[in-house]
Amino acid sequence: PxxxxxxxxxxxxxxxxxxxxxxxxxxxxxxxxxxxxxxxxVRPTNFSTPVSxxxxxxxxxxxxxxxxxxxxxxxxxxxxxxxxxxxxxSGESVKYPCNIFFNSQGTYLYQPGTAFKCCLAYADIxxxxxxxLAPFTFAxxxxxxxxxxxxxxxxxxx
Numbered sequence: 363p364x365x366x367x368x369x370x371x372x373x374x375x376x377x378x379x380x381x382x383x384x385x386x387x388x389x390x391x392x393x394x395x396x397x398x399x400x401x402x403x404v405r406p407t408n409f410s411t412p413v414s415x416x417x418x419x420x421x422x423x424x425x426x427x428x429x430x431x432x433x434x435x436x437x438x439x440x441x442x443x444x445x446x447x448x449x450x451x452s453g454e455s456v457k458y459p460c461n462i463f464f465n466s467q468g469t470y471l472y473q474p475g476t477a478f479k480c481c482l483a484y485a486d487i488x489x490x491x492x493x494x495l496a497p498f499t500f501a502x503x504x505x506x507x508x509x510x511x512x513x514x515x516x517x518x519x520x
Contacts, residue, residue, distance in 0.1 A: 399500040400517055405492045407433045433492060440464040440489030448473055464489035495519055 411429050433440045441463050448460035458475030468485040498519035506516045 402493075402495040402498075402500075402519075405433075405490070405494065407435065407492055433489060435492065438466055438489060438491075 409431050411431075429442055429444065431440065431442050441461055443459070443461050445459050447456050448458060449456075449462075458473055460471060460473035460475075463470040463472065464487070466488055467482070469483045469487045470480060471483045472480040501518040501520045503515055504518050505513045507513050
């Protein structure tokens with residue numbers, strides 16, 4: 363059983379996958395001609411979008427959730443709020459909403475519907491700034507599959 367302050371390898375793996383999936387989604391922009399460098403997209407400071415929560419252990423497929431993301435540039439903080447289901451923190455946690463907070467100290471998980479109320483999950487993993495592509499240069503357009511195998515054209519930045 364997890365106690366407040368404990369972080370299991372499963373939580374770490376799933377949160378890392380969530381962050382990498384978010385980076386892939388943000389990096390895949392509309393198809394652009396490879397010869398012309400597109401303008402760098404800037405992520406909005408506040409947005410809401412439906413997301414799917416898919417887990418293998420325990421099995422949970424195509425569970426819809428709403429990701430409500432808020433970024434405060436003056437505080438360098440971000441919150442992702444799952445309004446219906448959450449990533450798996452324990453066997454029952456996918457049934458409850460949760461908040462994931464990112465700040466300069468790290469990533470925090472808060473889920474009041476479970477015994478897993480709040481804790482630092484990962485030190486030094488902070489928010490993604492809205493101008494996250496600022497230091498990068500457009501390289502080319504490439505293809506990348508999403509979680510369902512559908513291939514999308516994406517701009518590659520190096």
